[in-house]
Amino acid sequence: MKKCLQIILLFCFLAVAAQTKSDNTFVKENFTKKEVYIPMRDGVKLFTSIYIPKDLSKTKKYPFIMQRTCYSVAPYGENEYRSSLGPNKYLMNDKYIFVYQDVRGRYMSEGTFTNMTPQVERKTKKDVDESTDTYDTIEWLLKNIANNNGKVGQYGTSYPGFYTAAGILADHPALVASSPQAPISDFWNDDFLHNGKFMLGYFRTFPVFGVHKTKAENKAWYTDSSIKQTSEDGLKFYRDMGTLKDGYEKYYKDNFFMTEIMNHPNYDEYWQKRSLLPHLKNVNHAVMTVGGWYDAEDLFGPLNIYKTIEKTSPKAKNTIVMGPFSHGAWGRETGKHFHNDIYFGDSIATYYQKNLETKFFSHYLKGNTKTDAGLPEAVMYDTGKKEWKEFKTYPPKEAAKLNFYLADGTLKNSAANTVSEYYSDPNNPVLSSDNLKGFNGFTPRNYMSEDQRFAIGRPDVLTFTTDILTEDLTFAGEIMANLNIASTSTDADFAVKLIDVYPEDFKPLEKKDGVIYGNYHQMVRSEIMPARFRNSKEKPEALVANQKTAVNFRLQDVVHTFKKGHRIQIQISSTWFPLFSVNPQKFMDNPNFATKEDYTKAFIKIFSDSFIEADVLK
Template sequence: MKKYMQFIFLLLMVFSFGQNKPDNTFIKENYTKKEVYIPMRDGVKLFTSIYIPKDISASHKLPFLMQRTCYSVAPYGPDAYRNGLGPNQYLMKDGYIFVYQDVRGRYMSEGVFTNMTPQVAHKTKKDVDESTDTYDTIEWLLKNIPNNNKKVGQYGTSYPGFYTAAGILSDHPALVASSPQAPISDFWNDDFLHNGKFMLGYFRTFPVFGIQKTKPEKEGWYMDTFIKPTSEDGLKFYREMGTLKDGYEKYYKNNFFMTEIMNHPNYDDYWQKRSILPHLKNVKHAVMTVGGWFDAEDLSGPLNIYKTIEKTSPKAKNTIVMGPFSHGAWARETGKAFHNDIYFGDSIATYYQKNLETKFFNHYLKGDTKSDAGIPEAVMFDTGSKEWREFAQYPPKNAQKVSFYLTDGTLKNKAENNFTEYYSDPNKPVLSSDNLKDFNGFTPRNYMSEDQRFAEGRPDVVTFTTDALTEDITFGGELMAKLNIASTSTDADFAVKLIDVYPEDFVPKEKKDGVIYGNYHQMVRSEIMPARFRNSREKPEALVPNQKTAVNFKLQDVMHTFKKGHKIQIQISSTWFPLFAVNPQKFMANPNFATEEDYTKAFIKIFGDSSLEVDVLK
């Protein structure tokens, strides 16, 4: 158990530390560390570590690069130095004043922690949120750290990415560059929920986010509440747990965040005020939002933040970067870049760090903030052709809407008057993976590009596949599932997977031992949608049994070339376990509290005028 908890703690630290090296000699020789409590406008004091280059002077003034985090600014103590500074090793050596801060209620800071702190739209002098805490921190730094050049940048990955996005709203004149990376934008569609559907694969994470500390803490006070794996077969835990209600009552009744999720099944005020998107208006400084196409935690956040700023803030220098990465993997160079079984190239993280991230911060924090950094509007990795592509706008100007209709087991260019039917039993759900060890993970990761052959052919999974392609086709932009369905029951989930089926004779440039790459069914994109929210997230509606009904929803964006000789496939099911909690398939006011007695079997039809609408690059 101790080793497992140490692993979890180290995993959390990755998102706070950025790219770490095992030796902190360089930092000790070149930086002076200060630890301070910075007072906020309401009197709460936030613990802050500041690393100041020793060569700073009146003739060599330097900018600030700041990260605010709920994952600890450890190590604590004026003589205890981090193993890495900043988002990458190049910036660490380029001369910045690095600032790390524990947010309210976390580790050594005062105050009370709340998940996705609601943004206060109309503030009085006493109102506080993450944007005011950012503003107050910047003010203190400018006044109390000598020889700064009066410019501040901020960055962060995952939850620190959200704090970066919220910090944009501080509107402090010294804040000239922000890089939210894998940021949460709206809890309804990031991390714990997808279109309001509870992501059961996150079940082990709740101690981190749902236990308040009672005193200053230098280590994780929640560590002894983690659920210890008891078997290499991680599926065993979820099967024995029972329903979501059973798991909540057994493990998390005293966890405030899990309780909030359980008690708010719809997009009510609790969730609405935790969306940062409505507040991202009139952004005036440079923003580079970063994400990974295989980020199982926060894929929608970077896409939605970029698109929102693009619509609302014409004065912002707005850039998006999307690479072939899992959550935060751009901060760690692995040499040969794989996601799960799939190889994407060499030194991809280094390319990003040197040519995009370092260039972005150096330009705006040390150069002319009024000029452009020379980074394209959108830098997107094509996960099919395995190359970086640059665009002057995103979605690309040359994208054309094309619909692939789901009919008779194939994908066609026109609708047909038929249907495909499957049988869905919540007691025997479709598995989300055949890698049983992965179910013991802290958060899901590999499923985003995993081989989907294990699901094809099940009676509760329907499949639609093209013939082998005669030429390359690139999906580059948004995806919309437009399903027309009918069920014999009153509720259902719809999990839609977009899959690249490799040729039988496919041989990859780089491969992993034991993987059969011929006929590999690589998942490219996927999403789930509860039918109850088809018309309104706020006011769910039951299905009328056997009545044809439209269920339309976005899959997250994609940049993927399906190569000549490959096939495009769509898989649809109504269970996806244990990645997502099982839908009882009976309409309930709060399905989070469904019991096994509520589980209802159903026959479900997908009509031939259903489609996947995609942006195809011409």
């Protein structure tokens, strides 16, 4: 397991640093590395690596590009150089002063680490958070690195994306450009939770986030774990583990983060104070938020950070980019770009890096900050047509709401008067994939575009499908699931999948061996909602057995064209295992501690006045 976690750490580091594969010759020849401890206002010192262009002078000044991370600024040592610098190779070649910092409590920095550091709204001189640490770091850099041009940009992917988003709130006059990429915005809806539902597929990640270090560390200190991979069949691990309670007690009782999650099943103060969204007000510099449509970790974050800044901060130069990427995949070029089985085109990461990311930082850090960089408001990849689209507003103002009603296996634009029913047994949950090897992964990745044919025909899965489309239909924006349900039990989850059903004779431009693309059921979007939170995520409520009840919730956004000859499908179930923990289907104060004895079988009805509401382009 120690070796496994070291490999995991390396993967995380490479992903968040967006490193390109090369030796470090260019970096060593063109930059001088400096390692310093930068003091924060409360006396805690943060370890910082600074790469300074060798041709820096009074006549040749450079701006800063900074990344703050919990994943290590390695390699450590002033004679040890990274293989590449910055978000991409184009910015590295253009030269900036590149800054990397270990955040509080991580690796070589002092202090105590906490997950999603709460933002302090009204600060005294002693209060600290990620925005004050960002401010104090910028102040030190401006005063201590000679011949800088007085401008700072910041970026980061995944957890460093959160530090970037929190750094926006530093409100430092020198901070002119921020690019949070795959940022967490509210832990209730990103990474470990979806609408408060625990994402069991992240079970192996907890050593990384839930073990404090006791001294300065230049390598991972959290490598001890009793989790062993015993079979290529990753489902076996989760079957053998038992309930979420069993897994916690066996593996993670000493893990502070897992304990916090287990003890806070509702959206209480613990979660509320970790949301950045209420704090994102009066942003006055340039922000380019970046995400991937197939990011299994952080999709809610980029969409909602952009939307929040758009609503609260009219002075911000606010841009969003969403591509056909998994978590952080825009940071590395793969040539022919696939997500799981689906081909989306060539050199897509390069398009983003050259035409969007480089243009953004170059303009605001080396050009006229007061003028616009000329980027579109929203650059969104249509995952059905497989092409980039630009919008003046997002969601597009020209999109209209269209309802798709669920009745007797059909998906139509008018309501009926029928009832569909399925049988849900927590002891025999619906699988989230038929890729058993994939369940051994550190985090889930492929399920977001995976073929869903494996779930059809089960008595605990309802399927609703349109007729074959006679013209293209583009979903662009938000999606709502408006379900009217009744259950024989007092609690239930509702997993809703939006699926693109390919024609039987479909032949892709590029394919993977062994994949049957005819009648492929590609997941386009999906989400899960515990019925207990249908009225309030702070105060959960039991279902009344056999009573018709509304369970309404938002799926994540899409920009996807369902093409002529395809069909649109919705699948609904109440289990989604092992991607998500199993709901006992009995209302409990804390379902995280449910036992097998609490598991309750149920018959669940979906009434035909239920519908999916989508933003559809005319």
